[in-house]
Amino acid sequence: MQPCPSHAIPAQQTVATILLAGGKGTRLHDLTAAESKPAVPFAGRNRIVDFAMANVVRSGLDKLLVATQFAPATLNEHLPVRWGRHFDGGALMLRDGRDRYLGTADAVRHNWRQVQDWGADHVLVLAADHIYDMDYAALIAAHRASGAAVTVAVDVVPVATASGFGVMHTDAGGKIVSFLEKPANPPAIPGEPDRAMVSMGVYVFDRGWLEGALFGEDVESLDFGHEVIPAAVAQGLAMAYRLPDGPAGRPYWRDVGTLDALRQSHLDFLRDQPARLPSLSPVADWYLGRGSVMMPGALVPASARLTCTIVAPGAKVPQGLVTGEDPDEDGRWFRREGRTVLVTQAMLDRRETMRSPIIPAKRAHHARDVA
Template identity: 85%
Template sequence: MSRLTHPDHGVATILLAGGKGTRLHDLTATESKPAVPFAGRNRIVDFAMANVVRSGLDKLLVATQFAPATLNHHLPARWGRHFAPGALLLQDGRDRYLGTADAVRHNWQQVRDWQADQVLVLAADHIYDMDYTGLIAAHRASGAAVTVAVDVVPRAQASGFGVMQADDSGRIASFLEKPANPPAIPGEPDRAMVSMGIYVFDRAWLEGALFGPDIESLDFGHEVIPAAVAQGLAMAYRLPAGPTGLPYWRDVGTLDALRQAHLDFVAGQPARLPHISPASEWYLGRGSVMMPGAAVPPSARLTCAIVAPGTRVPHGLVAGEDPDEDARWFRREGRTVLITQAMLDRRDALRIPAILPARQGVALHPRDVA
């Protein structure tokens, strides 16, 4: 796939990086979801950034919102050298943005200043492998108002996404944002086509949608994309296979999904992307990973665990084998156990008073002294 190498190829890229990521619980208590560490010194946002750089896109505005401090430092430090001065911009939207489309509306003057013909809108909180040049070329060829990048997932998992159906030409016939009963792909009853949260818009059409009489357009999934579908102006673009021969895109919105994406990375899918660190010291074995600043002694036995940043695991700790015991001290969702320093401190504080009476001959339940 050819890169968009001309210095002014008419595309303004806006990366939406303000998500709080509440389903990651303690990991996003004080950190935005795009800034959560992933696979060593990388952060979730780095996958979208690596895709932007590999695609030759040279105008990028990053719209931050929740807890932006880490991104404000990380993005210029790690990615600034890939952009000309003034071409990588960070805009803090705390207490301003009311939705994904509203974030773009607040930053529309920059799109005008860049004199862009198309606007590429990206989500910063997914792990995926994609060259955007194919998506942009398909959009230009179609003449559509918007082209939506899509992937296929099991229908049972599709209710957390925008779900669509398209005709043989790729024109989107219906779009439902997070439906309780997702429609299946015709002829494939167990699979659904879902939005990746990646859109290419015709600039003039999007400007009309954002600033026209319907100024309630605050969100792409709920309002803007359905409006384009209703006008017959929305196209779907299927995520192509990556270097491994398969497409790869993961929404790491839950602890289980985040841990599984780490394991995929260990296995080499997605393939090592340019500018993504291949360091593997974060992988503990037994399906467990640790984040930067954490320390896990060899005597600990952790299964399907995520060890949060800065956590000091004590010698001999066993986690991930007994769901009831895990639930006493840690956060367990699905198969994944999240271990933080605050959880370990609470565990120590509650267990020590229980152990002391045993030294005076008071019998205790074996689980209390494990």
């Protein structure tokens, strides 16, 4: 896939892009027990991180540092092979932050020397664990035109679900006047009482302002959502950029932090392909029907009847298995959250062991003596 940005980035201005890819993703449970959230498989042999990477390439950005932390081995192998050809030598860097990064902003602080070496005028900070389609060049152009110190990309979600995000409130011109991180009672958009504006975890900073925020007197700023962005809002220097419509004719962004959200994003991708990933695996490779998907290395026989189920990598489903129909039976053997059932090989092994008839040793000897 060749970059095809819709907004040219001026050659005389340099953007350093930092992709934060160290998240553990604990709400995905067994899928991230030994794997980082950005490395979780998605739609065949793609990975969640590939959405952000595809956006970077299509936006014409050519200087990228990936900050890894939890379980980085898969990303260290996957990213250079899948994406390295789109970057000149040395322009795609992976930095392992195990036992060093204390937060999202701290990860950028630890890698600030590379921002300086690139001579960047602006710093684009991205989360690596969301499913979305976005032209970052358009975001950067809007940021430059606004004169703000930071521009935060935002999407609109129902108020009922907004408490899991950073929620923005803006004035008529788009300036952020308040920012609340995961509030219990999220404020609605003025004139839209059922909807709220939430942070996508995508930020553009003027380099000078961000340097001051990271290395000024208040060097305890470790996290963008909790400290850096609220500081910019308090100074009146933060703007919101609303995610435009994507290929499906509407904005699409999803934080796949839960099993339900991950499975639903697969189904959305099947219907709309919200992000145009290159070399997408054929649908038959991963879609099972009945709202169910399987991940690489899984085997599912035709006799199985799986509903609203994720089959984890490498899981070998037995003949005739039924899931997603009886919540009590699902919960006995597998992990069920919301409507989604997760099936792993370890769960299948436990189910097989506990369902197999076992004759206690003493009873078996007694039976032989009687005979």
